[in-house]
Amino acid sequence: MPREISHFAQKLNNFILLSEDELECLADLQTTPIHVQRGSELVHQGDTKQAAYILQAGWGCSSKLLPDGGRQIITFPLPGDCIGLRSVLLRTSDHSFSAVTDAIVTRVEVSRILRVFADYPYIGAAVLWAASRDEALIVEHLASVGRRNAVERTAHFFLELHDRLRLAGLASSGEFDCPLTQYLLADALGLSAIHVNRVLRELRERGLLTFQDRKATIHDHVALRQLSGYEALEEGPLMARGMEPQGTGR
Amino acid sequence: MPREISHFAQKLNNFILLSEDELECLADLQTTPIHVQRGSELVHQGDTKQAAYILQAGWGCSSKLLPDGGRQIITFPLPGDCIGLRSVLLRTSDHSFSAVTDAIVTRVEVSRILRVFADYPYIGAAVLWAASRDEALIVEHLASVGRRNAVERTAHFFLELHDRLRLAGLASSGEFDCPLTQYLLADALGLSAIHVNRVLRELRERGLLTFQDRKATIHDHVALRQLSGYEALEEGPLMARGMEPQGTGR
DNA sequence: CGACGCTTTGACACAACTCAACAACCGTGG
DNA sequence: CCACGGTTGTTGAGTTGTGTCAAAGCGTCG
Structure with missing residues (x-):
């Protein structure tokens, strides 16, 4: 990994501006890249491991497998996102990646x-x-699956994805590459793949959003937000140096 | 607050056995009780606050309100649980309590x-x-709402609640007091209150679980686990002193 | 070329929602 | 003491959103 600002450092920088030292530390943390092939599993639900990962490039998928064979996708990690940070202190991983x-x-x-x-x-x-x-x-996702219908839920999902990708510098406004299949979408949204297809058609025909050929295009951001009740992510440096965290210094 | 082991300290003790000093510190943390009346809101979604709370007694409810008036209940905090710990670093609270x-x-x-x-x-x-x-x-809850049907979901919910209450010392095996209404259940499970009623009837008639008069009784633990795919919570001290956290000492 | 993965469409079934009504229970106030 | 409104639980009938099954279209890759 050449010493350049990683996606991860960029993400953290959104919260607090990092010093040269801290950037150095983050760079040291992200050496020795591991390549993971499309479709292969890095972490399996139930594994007893004590490490987390940082996604450097590509799209991931963390999901929970149910005994009956179904699965619920929790989130699609993007470059800069942490993987398994939650379960690092738990005895066993509660999800697969x-x-x-x-x-x-x-x-x-x-x-x-x-x-x-x-x-x-x-x-x-x-x-x-x-x-x-x-x-x-994740909480927002839960609210979506629990209380929004298929169209609202799908719209919400794409708006959120759009925002996350923009923060990671991976989407120009209104358009982005999206390698997800309708099956993956279905498992994320708690729908059947077939219904996802119907919903995507409806959104397309209503001129709101197109998702075809691995490319998503937001046609009517306002209408989609209205429809889904999506609220934009907080952005920009939130905390200045010298504020709260000083208490944690030695 | 008299200096006795709080629910919160008990919960943490499940992870690592705490020293006298640490118990003292936790006790100091939990002074000046605030009484919250049944039904009243302590934290409102969107509030800009920078404090968390520890629930000492009673049942809570953290939920997310949707623009259309619906709400999704994320979890029912029990004594010893933290409230708003997640959103403490966020600018605004993402949920109500x-x-x-x-x-x-x-x-x-x-x-x-x-x-x-x-x-x-x-x-x-x-x-x-x-x-x-x-x-x-929460992740498990998401999987439930996304991929389990109403009966499985309800069964899963009660098994989990039972375990949580037992860990908090608030349930004898197979039975516990439960002040939730069917409306609250509905908003937690992503169902309509009416359907919750039907599901509860079915579970009762199948001899699996009774929930009446604010009291829940698990009649057939095995069948319920089989039905819902519930997996028990990890229990018992997980980490010994001198292990990992030593790195964090000064 | 065939096999495979993914998308698309239609017909049908069913789980869950809505609406409507009523019963039981509560605390409150006349 | 009873009457009252409010909250919660219960049930039925009808509707609808979403799942299931089946089949075909279309790329891509070996």
């Missing part, structure tokens, strides 16, 4: 994480912030 | 949290563990 496209990840051991937290309190705070934001996305 | 029964909470400021994390690394690790477990519950 597999690669949607060919992907590159870097591994981070628990002990390493905790050491960095102790040595670089600002990084610790920023990671906690990122983890909080990711959890908020 | 209200009291299902008359309840008592204690408030913890962000600055306080971060200081404790720095001074008592074991507490920090234990809190992170608890937060991870809570997030795992």
